[in-house]
Amino acid sequence: MEEDKKPGSRNRLRTVSLVVACGLAGIVAVALGLMLADALTLYAHESSGGQPMLYVMEQAEPGENRIVPLTEQDFADHPALDAVIRGEERNPSAWEWGMSDRRFIGGANVSYAESRALQDAYGPDRETWVYPHLEYEGAYYLVVTTWP
Template structure:
């Protein structure tokens, strides 16, 4: 009983509570700082005057590349992909874009978020960083994104 009435015991608990509250507030401040920094960086990119581009190149043969078949879900998730491969942004060039077995079939401007999503889904993969080929209706495509 004497410990409960001891003022030093109450001060230790009060000090421990203050330290714990300050530590928790510090962790929350750091997390919010990272979220704010990420938002500010994305805002700066979006308002820098440049905009990411999305290009699709068609290949005649898949070679030894990994092949990812495109589905309706892919076109629903990425409207730019549907516009370039199926629709209004499709404008195939000649078959001589660097190599005689590939050509650009189209491109369009996309948002930074869409560019990142496309890059994550169809960009370089594996240890060697090779682009997978996507396949749609018997044609093979390489999907590229660029940032200004």
């Protein structure tokens, strides 16, 4: 009880609570700053006049790569992928000379957000940098997105 009456213990409690409050405010400020930087980066890319692209190649055999079966939900989530593989953007080229097991089947403009979503879903493995093969109706596809 006598310690509660001492002004030193109250000051220590105030100091600790002030340090904790400042630490939490700093963490929130850093998180908000990172979110703002990400939003500004996307805005700058979209305002640059360039347009990200989705390119799809068909491959005869997947080899030993990981295979991801495409579902109706995948096509609903990524309309550009649907347009290239099953729709109006599909325009298969001849099987490439020298690479007789691969051909370009089409491409489409996508937004930066869609490009990022496609890259996250179907991009290369971060350790091996090998792209998965997407399987749909017995055919195998590679998906590549580019930013200007």
